[in-house]
Amino acid sequence: xxxxxxxxxxxxxxxxxxxxxxxxxxxxxxxxxxxxxxxxxxxxxxxxxxxxxxxxxxxxxxxxxxxxxxxxxxxxxxxxxxxxxxxxxxxxxxxxxxxxxxxxxxxxxxxxxxxxxxxxxxxxxxxxxxxxxxxxxxxxxxxxxxxxxxxxxxxxxxxxxxxxxxxxxxxxxxxxxxxxxxxxxxxxxxxxxxxxxxxxxxxxxxxxxxxxxxxxxxxxxxxxxxxxxxxxxxxxxxxxxxxxxxxxxxxxxxxxxxxxxxxxxxxxxxxxxxxxxxxxxxxxxxxxxxxxxxxxxxxxxxxxxxxxxxxxxxxxxxxxxxxxxxxxxxxxxxxxxxxxxxxxxxxxxxxxxxxxxxxxxxxxxxxxxxxxxxxxxxxxxxxxxxxxxxxxxxxxxxxxxxxxxxxxxxxxxxxxxxxxxxxxxxxxxxxxxxxxxxxxxxxxxxxxxxxxxxxxxxxxxxxxxxxxxxxxxxxxxxxxxx
Amino acid sequence: xxxxxxxxxxxxxxxxxxxxxxxxxxxxxxxxxxxxxxxxxxxxxxxxxxxxxxxxxxxxxxxxxxxxxxxxxxxxxxxxxxxxxxxxxxxxxxxxxxxxxxxxxx
Amino acid sequence: xxxxxxxxxxxxxxxxxxxxxxxxxxxxxxxxxxxxxxxxxxxxxxxxxxxxxxxxxxxxxxxxxxxxxxxxxxxxxxxxxxxxxxxxxxxxxxxxxxxxxxxxxxxxxxxxxxxxxxxxxxxxxxxxxxxxxxxxxxxxxxxxxxxxxxxxxxxxxxxxxxxxxxxxxxxxxxxxxxxxxxxxxxxxxxxxxxxxxxxxxxxxxxxxxxxxxxxxxxxxxxxxxxxxxxxxxxxxxxxxxxxxxxxxxxxxxxxxxxxxxxxxxxxxxxxxxxxxxxxxxxxxxxxxxxxxxxxxxxxxxxxxxxxxxxxxx
Amino acid sequence: xxxxxxxxxxxxxxxxxxxxxxxxxxxxxxxxxxxxxxxxxxxxxxxxxxxxxxxxxxxxxxxxxxxxxxxxxxxxxxxxxxxxxxxxxx
Numbered sequence: 001x002x003x004x005x006x007x008x009x010x011x012x013x014x015x016x017x018x019x020x021x022x023x024x025x026x027x028x029x030x031x032x033x034x035x036x037x038x039x040x041x042x043x044x045x046x047x048x049x050x051x052x053x054x055x056x057x058x059x060x061x062x063x064x065x066x067x068x069x070x071x072x073x074x075x076x077x078x079x080x081x082x083x084x085x086x087x088x089x090x091x092x093x094x095x096x097x098x099x100x101x102x103x104x105x106x107x108x109x110x111x112x113x114x115x116x117x118x119x120x121x122x123x124x125x126x127x128x129x130x131x132x133x134x135x136x137x138x139x140x141x142x143x144x145x146x147x148x149x150x151x152x153x154x155x156x157x158x159x160x161x162x163x164x165x166x167x168x169x170x171x172x173x174x175x176x177x178x179x180x181x182x183x184x185x186x187x188x189x190x191x192x193x194x195x196x197x198x199x200x201x202x203x204x205x206x207x208x209x210x211x212x213x214x215x216x217x218x219x220x221x222x223x224x225x226x227x228x229x230x231x232x233x234x235x236x237x238x239x240x241x242x243x244x245x246x247x248x249x250x251x252x253x254x255x256x257x258x259x260x261x262x263x264x265x266x267x268x269x270x271x272x273x274x275x276x277x278x279x280x281x282x283x284x285x286x287x288x289x290x291x292x293x294x295x296x297x298x299x300x301x302x303x304x305x306x307x308x309x310x311x312x313x314x315x316x317x318x319x320x321x322x323x324x325x326x327x328x329x330x331x332x333x334x335x336x337x338x339x340x341x342x343x344x345x346x347x348x349x350x351x352x353x354x355x356x357x358x359x360x361x362x363x364x365x366x367x368x369x370x371x372x373x374x375x376x377x378x379x380x381x382x383x384x385x386x387x388x389x390x391x392x393x394x395x396x397x398x399x400x401x402x403x404x405x406x407x408x409x410x411x412x413x414x415x416x417x418x419x420x421x422x423x424x425x426x427x428x429x430x431x432x433x434x435x436x437x438x439x440x441x442x443x444x445x446x447x448x449x450x451x452x453x454x455x456x457x458x459x460x461x462x463x464x465x466x467x468x469x470x471x472x473x474x475x476x477x478x479x480x481x482x
Numbered sequence: 483x484x485x486x487x488x489x490x491x492x493x494x495x496x497x498x499x500x501x502x503x504x505x506x507x508x509x510x511x512x513x514x515x516x517x518x519x520x521x522x523x524x525x526x527x528x529x530x531x532x533x534x535x536x537x538x539x540x541x542x543x544x545x546x547x548x549x550x551x552x553x554x555x556x557x558x559x560x561x562x563x564x565x566x567x568x569x570x571x572x573x574x575x576x577x578x579x580x581x582x583x584x585x586x587x588x
Numbered sequence: 589x590x591x592x593x594x595x596x597x598x599x600x601x602x603x604x605x606x607x608x609x610x611x612x613x614x615x616x617x618x619x620x621x622x623x624x625x626x627x628x629x630x631x632x633x634x635x636x637x638x639x640x641x642x643x644x645x646x647x648x649x650x651x652x653x654x655x656x657x658x659x660x661x662x663x664x665x666x667x668x669x670x671x672x673x674x675x676x677x678x679x680x681x682x683x684x685x686x687x688x689x690x691x692x693x694x695x696x697x698x699x700x701x702x703x704x705x706x707x708x709x710x711x712x713x714x715x716x717x718x719x720x721x722x723x724x725x726x727x728x729x730x731x732x733x734x735x736x737x738x739x740x741x742x743x744x745x746x747x748x749x750x751x752x753x754x755x756x757x758x759x760x761x762x763x764x765x766x767x768x769x770x771x772x773x774x775x776x777x778x779x780x781x782x783x784x785x786x787x788x789x790x791x792x793x794x795x796x797x798x799x800x801x802x803x804x805x806x807x808x809x810x811x812x813x814x815x816x817x818x819x820x821x822x823x824x825x826x827x828x829x830x831x832x833x834x835x836x837x838x839x840x841x842x843x844x845x846x847x848x849x850x851x852x853x854x855x856x857x858x859x860x861x862x863x864x865x866x867x868x869x870x871x872x873x874x875x876x877x878x879x880x881x882x883x884x885x886x887x888x889x890x891x892x893x894x895x896x897x898x899x900x901x
Numbered sequence: 902x903x904x905x906x907x908x909x910x911x912x913x914x915x916x917x918x919x920x921x922x923x924x925x926x927x928x929x930x931x932x933x934x935x936x937x938x939x940x941x942x943x944x945x946x947x948x949x950x951x952x953x954x955x956x957x958x959x960x961x962x963x964x965x966x967x968x969x970x971x972x973x974x975x976x977x978x979x980x981x982x983x984x985x986x987x988x989x990x991x
Contacts, residue, residue, distance in 0.1 A: 066710075144749060151571075567758070
């Protein structure tokens with residue numbers, strides 16, 4: 001069952017994309033067929049993981065020194081759910097901006113489905129080179145979606161993203177080649193067993209991590225992100241911030257905590273943590289001075305991604321749980337924010353902050369979604385973001401790492417500052433007139449998609465126990481005891 | 483088979499040239515030359531990093547490089563299309579212009 | 589001694605061509621240098637002992653990338669890009685130190701890996717050991733289709749994605765892209781085509797067939813086929829349309845969908861995903877991939893949604 | 902004997918290639934460059950065939966075959982290029 005389900009999770013969206021290209025008349029149907037069955041398909045793997053812990057399948061019947069294996073453990077299962085859940089809700093929104101039967105929709109949906117499938121394939125893969133191929137597919141599909149409307153700002157942002165992404169892939173690829181030369185395999189778990197630590201594998205690992213840091217836009221390699229995420233079409237911004245940048249962080253975690261589990265690299269861990277800290281500070285401060293709503297949200301992503309790196313210096317049970325939880329709750333909240341911003345942009349015609357005064361009366365659902373998601377980003381109780389940050393604080397407290405503790409707390413304050421700035425403008429200016437700009441209305445389901453995601457981010461604070469249990473079950477080797 | 487050390491040397495030089503080009507070149511097409519040249523350098527290293535089998539290079543890295551070449555041409559083709567469109571919209575073939583956060587219609 | 593001289597010359601050519609491509613004055617020359625760089629790179633692969641890579645590099649890395657670059661250059665010129673031939677270089681004092689540093693780093697890593705006393709790659713040994721069981725002679729085709737099929741499948745998806753993304757770019761916006769130059773019928777071109785096109789198809793099929801037991805394979809064959817298509821487009825025998833006809837759509841999708849469907853089949857009778865059920869499936873997938881690669885590359889070259897035969901042809 | 906003669910001829914052909922490169926570099930007209938580029942592919946085919954013999958690697962003959970096919974196509978692609986863009990640099 002599990003093998004069939006996992007195969008379809010990757011191939012069904014790909015086939016749906018093929019059908020749209022082959023028979024545009026069937027596009028509405030195939031979009032549905034490529035997305036809606038996915039949560040059902042995920043049930044079998046979920047039961048398998050709850051029951052057995054880890055599930056591995058050798059593709060084409062060739063296992064690991066040579067063949068490609070898929071490995072499903074609790075962490076990859078959570079990533080699959082994150083990707084599926086957010087993609088489906090964002091798709092609901094996108095089906096209004098890009099109706100499947102329209103000309104724009106026929107350009108949009110194949111790329112969207114390929115992006116979805118490739119992220120599923122990436123999360124499952126346990127093979128370093130296969131990860132490279134999936135990551136390229138993710139990147140190309142993502143950039144294709146950024147530029148799909150052909151707006152000059154998006155084109156330029158996409159071009160910059162593409163050049164940096166190509167550079168990043170090359171660094172990663174060089175590392176893969178070196179590790180193959182050292183170990184004669186590409187399986188990331190097998191490499192962990194075989195490798196003897198010396199300067200060469202450490203260099204290979206560093207190259208791969210630098211490449212992935214570029215792809216996940218970690219400060220100071222973040223330069224491409226705000227423009228790309230801030231200028232892409234709304235649903236695309238949502239998926240980029242919520243999932244696409246996360247999958248490369250996921251790859252860093254895999255490499256660090258599994259492949260390089262036994263290596264003693266404290267200095268590098270500290271460096272990565274410092275980069276994360278710098279990202280939190282820089283991203284938040286930059287978000288404070290932006291004039292456009294989508295750019296604020298994009299810089300907020302730069303900041304929130306920083307938390308995901310704190311897991312390296314704080315390495316331990318609690319910090320890992322915190323980081324995974326941050327990944328999930330930030331995904332939900334950020335997708336909600338971008339969708340709400342897209343609705344506002346659609347209705348008002350601009351997302352310049354000073355022209356958004358008083359829209360809470362006209363677009364209550366969207367503003368509510370924005371506020372709810374903001375609660376989670378700021379880390380206020382009872383949201384999922386609160387829980388993640390609380391776990392970080394607890395981890396720092398336990399290790400008496402006061403610097404990190406202050407940083408996490410201060411990051412929350414900064415997030416509150418830039419988000420309250422938005423909410424203040426939106427809600428507290430009853431006297432400004434809206435004038436002639438109130439032309440269009442977003443369709444209600446598009447607002448509901450944003451609201452559902454935001455509610456999800458809040459609910460993540462209440463129903464955390466099963467997810468945390470799952471993360472605990474899937475802790476990397478060596479971290480469980482600490 | 484040839485002296486692989488010489489080709490490793492070539493790869494190092496090519497990578498350096500590519501990095502230089504990527505930083506210095508303005509025109510996007512030249513940046514693409516640079517990235518492709520760097521890619522070739524890395525492909526050479528991938529093949530030379532594995533011990534040869536039976537006097538020929540290990541087939542696995544060769545297959546990986548073959549995949550890498552096809553991916554490189556796909557990415558290059560898309561980048562070229564993007565460059566042409568960017569030029570049509572803005573009249574520019576470089577990324578040096580700023581004000582990315584501006585623009586009313588986002 | 590002579591061998592060393594030969595290798596030295598190849599390396600020298602590679603390096604000087606790379607420098608020329610990046611820093612030469614005119615962009616057009618840069619493209620020529622880049623193409624010749626790719627051809628020289630093919631010689632290098634031949635010397636390293638990787639004929640499959642030599643072929644792929646010549647066909648895809650140099651030939652088709654070069655053709656794509658030239659046609660992009662032509663579009664830039666048609667759109668009135670007049671500063672490109674002399675685009676000034678950005679001034680950066682850090683460029684040379686960074687370039688030298690990264691070159692050194694790569695050199696040290698490469699030499700370290702070359703001199704490291706590793707055991708031969710276990711994956712490679714398994715390939716050579718198990719390959720005869722499948723009746724395949726070419727280890728690389730074996731790795732690409734039998735042992736690591738998912739890589740190849742996703743790689744076709746990458747090509748398709750690049751095509752779709754590029755098409756989305758061309759599809760929006762104004763109609764200037766549809767304006768085409770006229771192709772006056774010239775006697776020489778017609779005669780050349782009459783010889784070259786059948787030959788190319790013959791060579792492509794030969795390379796495809798050869799891929800199972802010696803050098804060759806779907807990618808190389810697809811590139812040759814694409815070259816024939818490029819020729820037809822250039823000579824105006826085939827003209828571009830905005831939307832693809834059913835045949836072209838089938839061509840684009842054949843590789844990916846055939847691979848996925850055949851790859852899913854084993855699940856029906858309880859075998860592992862992507863287990864290929866026999867030689868027939870290898871031939872089928874390779875043929876479909878060849879067609880898809882050719883179709884995608886031709887459409888990318890022509891910047892077209894579809895193709896149709898011109899009445900004159 | 903053949904072990905020296907074949908690479909020697911290959912080296913000679915490579916030197917030819919370098920001379921051709923100079924022509925690509927100096928032009929002055931598009932046609933000169935195009936002819937030089939054509940010379941490349943012809944010479945490369947010869948080198949590959951020599952290598953196939955000398956390195957005992959018959960697969961390289963396939964590569965040479967592919968080169969021949971591509972040469973004709975590249976030359977046509979050159980012909981299709983616009984004239985106004987590049988002729989001013991001599």
